Amino acid sequence: MPELSILIPCLNEAETLGKLLERVERVCLGADLDVETLILDDASVDGTLQAAQSLRSRHRSLNIRVVHRFEPRRGFGSLIRYGMAHATGRYCLLMTADGVHPIEDLPKYLVEARKGAQLVQASRYERDADNANVPSRFKMYQKFFRSAVRALLGWDVRDPTCSFKLVDRTFLLALGMRANNLSLIPEIVFKTHLAGGKIVFVPGAQSFREKGISQFHFLREASSYAYILIRAALHRWGVLLWF
Numbered sequence: 001m002p003e004l005s006i007l008i009p010c011l012n013e014a015e016t017l018g019k020l021l022e023r024v025e026r027v028c029l030g031a032d033l034d035v036e037t038l039i040l041d042d043a044s045v046d047g048t049l050q051a052a053q054s055l056r057s058r059h060r061s062l063n064i065r066v067v068h069r070f071e072p073r074r075g076f077g078s079l080i081r082y083g084m085a086h087a088t089g090r091y092c093l094l095m096t097a098d099g100v101h102p103i104e105d106l107p108k109y110l111v112e113a114r115k116g117a118q119l120v121q122a123s124r125y126e127r128d129a130d131n132a133n134v135p136s137r138f139k140m141y142q143k144f145f146r147s148a149v150r151a152l153l154g155w156d157v158r159d160p161t162c163s164f165k166l167v168d169r170t171f172l173l174a175l176g177m178r179a180n181n182l183s184l185i186p187e188i189v190f191k192t193h194l195a196g197g198k199i200v201f202v203p204g205a206q207s208f209r210e211k212g213i214s215q216f217h218f219l220r221e222a223s224s225y226a227y228i229l230i231r232a233a234l235h236r237w238g239v240l241l242w243f
Helices: 017-030 048-055 076-086 103-114 135-155 167-173 184-194 216-235
Strands: 004-010 035-039 064-068 090-092 119-123 165-168 199-203
Touching: 004 017, 004 076, 004 167, 017 035, 017 048, 017 103, 017 216, 035 048, 035 076, 035 165, 048 064, 076 167, 090 103, 090 167, 103 119, 103 165, 103 199, 119 184, 135 184, 135 216, 165 184, 165 216, 167 184, 184 199, 184 216
Parallel strands: 004 035, 004 090, 035 064, 119 199
Antiparallel strands: 090 165, 119 165
């Protein structure tokens, strides 16, 4: 079994997938990492599945497996959970297919995981330069959500919503992930924190693009983020068991 499973959820990412895999391969070869790469296609209609299959032979060192979901689309979280069920590595790296994440920092993440961290993730708000490209509306959403987390969980977490994460797969599966949409991202953070897991935040920058699976739709996601936070608070107060 590989040490690390790289999960790449894709929804109409045929144009970005090739460049992304080139970056991932350079990082993995440079650090001599033992990996498998799961390209998770969510019934794309732009040729993503065909592109992923053709890229397998070009990047043999990544041990690419293409996993295609035939079920109706249910969101980012559902696709990640589906991928984790197919993964075999001790650790899983969660990322997006558009190349906005600091992939070159992956070796740092794996070092922290090997030292016992159950969750290692990027934090875009540790250094001012890292969030220079973050749109103002995202900064406003983040500030509001952090304030709510501090009020309900008593935790001044700097970045609970970044999707670039390295997780201990067995630990996370034991807790149980349920969210189908982007709220899976804070669900992982909150459950790891409440379960007493070790969390390491690594400063890192993230770029943004207008289209793609990484795009955040406030009206669609706000209620699900609020629901996850309320469930976390109720668990903390002993009112309702979440896991």
